[in-house]
Amino acid sequence: MIKKTLLYFVLLIGAVSFLYPFIWMISASLAPDKEIGSLVLLPSHITFDNYHQLIQKIPVWRALFNSLFVSGLVTLGVLIFGSMTGYALARLEFRGRNLLFYIIIFTMTIPFQITLIPQYIIMVKLHWTDTYLALVVPGLMNAFGIILFRQYFKSVPQDLIDAARLDGCGEFGIIFRVMWPNSVPALVTVGILTFMASWNDVLWPLIVIRDQSLMTMPQLVTLFVVGGRAESQLGVKLASAVLLALPIIIAYMFFQKYFINSASSSGLKG
Amino acid sequence: MIHFLIFMAFPVFFSIFLTFNKWDIISPMQFIGFKNFVRLFHDQFFFKSIFNTLLFLLINIPLQIVVALFFAELLNQKLKLMGFFRAAFFLPVIVSGVVVTIVWQQLYGFDSGLLNRILVSLGFDRIGWLVNPKIAMPSIAIMATWKNVGLYIILFLVGLQTVPKQLYEAADLEGANHWQKFSKITLPLINPTIFIVVILSTIGGFSLFIEPYIMTGGGPLNSTLSALLYIYKQGFFYGNMGYAATLGFFFAFIIVIVVILQKKYIEKEI
Numbered sequence: 151m152i153k154k155t156l157l158y159f160v161l162l163i164g165a166v167s168f169l170y171p172f173i174w175m176i177s178a179s180l181a182p183d184k185e186i187g188s189l190v191l192l193p194s195h196i197t198f199d200n201y202h203q204l205i206q207k208i209p210v211w212r213a214l215f216n217s218l219f220v221s222g223l224v225t226l227g228v229l230i231f232g233s234m235t236g237y238a239l240a241r242l243e244f245r246g247r248n249l250l251f252y253i254i255i256f257t258m259t260i261p262f263q264i265t266l267i268p269q270y271i272i273m274v275k276l277h278w279t280d281t282y283l284a285l286v287v288p289g290l291m292n293a294f295g296i297i298l299f300r301q302y303f304k305s306v307p308q309d310l311i312d313a314a315r316l317d318g319c320g321e322f323g324i325i326f327r328v329m330w331p332n333s334v335p336a337l338v339t340v341g342i343l344t345f346m347a348s349w350n351d352v353l354w355p356l357i358v359i360r361d362q363s364l365m366t367m368p369q370l371v372t373l374f375v376v377g378g379r380a381e382s383q384l385g386v387k388l389a390s391a392v393l394l395a396l397p398i399i400i401a402y403m404f405f406q407k408y409f410i411n412s413a414s415s416s417g418l419k420g
Numbered sequence: 421m422i423h424f425l426i427f428m429a430f431p432v433f434f435s436i437f438l439t440f441n442k443w444d445i446i447s448p449m450q451f452i453g454f455k456n457f458v459r460l461f462h463d464q465f466f467f468k469s470i471f472n473t474l475l476f477l478l479i480n481i482p483l484q485i486v487v488a489l490f491f492a493e494l495l496n497q498k499l500k501l502m503g504f505f506r507a508a509f510f511l512p513v514i515v516s517g518v519v520v521t522i523v524w525q526q527l528y529g530f531d532s533g534l535l536n537r538i539l540v541s542l543g544f545d546r547i548g549w550l551v552n553p554k555i556a557m558p559s560i561a562i563m564a565t566w567k568n569v570g571l572y573i574i575l576f577l578v579g580l581q582t583v584p585k586q587l588y589e590a591a592d593l594e595g596a597n598h599w600q601k602f603s604k605i606t607l608p609l610i611n612p613t614i615f616i617v618v619i620l621s622t623i624g625g626f627s628l629f630i631e632p633y634i635m636t637g638g639g640p641l642n643s644t645l646s647a648l649l650y651i652y653k654q655g656f657f658y659g660n661m662g663y664a665a666t667l668g669f670f671f672a673f674i675i676v677i678v679v680i681l682q683k684k685y686i687e688k689e690i
Contacts, residue, residue, distance in 0.1 A: 371518055
């Protein structure tokens, strides 16, 4: 019994140390300026002053829209193109299929530090810097998605595909009406991981976007905090961090199980 | 049939296009060639950033494994509130590094940061978490551990569940104590998970960017200049694209070597 209590006590301390910084961040962003320094969790009264000031200083809504738009398109692209390629690699016979598969695996093992500068140069050559294209197009495909879909599609029974063919279903129909309904877990995993990675990415936007109206949320917040425009107003800084974190935290609250499962399966495969 | 062609040709073409993007690096490398190489070997910041990254890994990896194993062991049993604990430990993993860094910057504050307040109230001296060149990188490594450990707790939990219960029962019969069971049964059997954690942390360490970018800008005295931050600075701050690409190439080379060494070393351990 004592052992059990001790166990819960240790776990609770752990949980608090993981939660406290976020709770403090939210409550401090809602506190009047004078009280922020005190690190208490309950401000004397709640004020949205910091948020009002933030909205006047930087185009937060625009950046949130940009992030949502870019991450949404990237996720959609990875799901569609990833499953198309995964299907081709898993179920279609064609010349060079295995070679293609090994090439895709190979690109996954290349550290991105190598490709960073060349990719930027490509963006410059295509005149895509400071456009949505630079944010969206390079993310539309990724090797991880392809490989996961290929793995998953291999386990779908051939009978289903044959039946669909007999009913006059084309290859696209097979992918979206036979494969997709039968591989929801793969779609969820790839979808969540892609969306999260895209939403939280800040290095690539920092490189290709200079125009403030096109900036993604993490980029805008980073430049706001680093660039001195926050003028050491801690409350406003924290308010910007809250707005950046909130959409993902809300999604996490609803789909917690999927988030954790996706991430752990990615770790085991990567 | 036309659908089939479009659908087949497109992903194949697109994948090849993507792979060519990655190969593209090598052509500019060959042309600008040796001048950059010579410069690299005389560049003290290059060596400094490698040293910093290795220091980061040296703290981050062991700490991560110990903390993650500790909590995974505690969680590997029937518990009330299991879902809550898992969710709490995992929360920092999904939140943007930008948010985590902004909040931890306050926790690490010299005069009024939470950590120094605790130290002072316990009768210790303040620590210059981010202002002391000797401590700044370890501070960032601790923060990164806090952010990522949730993922590794989940990975270890999965790993621990693959250990057959009979082994522990047999050990109980032989009168083995907790530590013996842990070191003789658990550790060897979850070695593959440990290996994955080491590799993932290594790749993560070489991708360290936004944390020092926001917190310290690479200072004080370049003590937190990470590999990726240095590439970014060379390429986009000083405009030396060719040199930045060379750096990227060498960092990637180092990553591959480090990972190969780790593989060798850890496999010997079994």
